Amino acid sequence: MTIPESQAVAERELCGLVNGLAKQIEDHVRQRAATLGLTAPQATALREMTGPMAMRELAIRLGCEPSNATFIVDKLEQGGLIERRPHPTDRRTKQLFLTPAGEELRARLIDLLIERSPLGGLTTEEQRTLHELLNRAVAGPAE
Template structure:
């Protein structure tokens, strides 16, 4: 038996509302934790995503934003001696970003803070893996826009 179109639309609307609500709670959580470290939310997001050396394009993709926005954020982090730009080993046009020792230490503090009372901490590790898989599947299945 198939779901009637109206029921499907209602279910999708409700699901979108839940995903949006969770995204807002996560964003607020990041803002609050970032502020305790003297960072903006975009700066905290950049530090969180910098798990190793990467290009600006890679960081922009991880942050889900335009490279020009990432450049602005990285400029601020560089002025705070948290990030360094280095020549890319194989692409003369690109720069590789790397955390300084101070940036790596601040990232560890940030990750610890983000883990406390996270909007996802009410889920077991298994539930988090299931949610991750479902969200990943939904992102892959979504038409490009």
């Protein structure tokens, strides 16, 4: 089966837009993180810390290997922003918690990330629609 040229062009253009948006978001996070003395990975980890979580969960959210997440968390822990505590039901796992300073910095970071965000030109409804469409694309074609 041969894909029509128009479909191939549309997919190429869409991939270019998604890559361009990802680059804009990456640059935005890096710039905002720097104003707080953080690296982009540290800022992303703080953004993803929506509550206590295991290192493995944070690594999944960061899209990296647990060893890379460990390096990021080590730096945040050294800065007094995150602490490791024993998991209540799994002795092999440590849970990550934001410290009060980490919670405060995370709130400031979220405010900065929202300010002039690459997605800020979209309405809430448009963002919801984009979220749904990207989720479907990431899930892949139905079999």
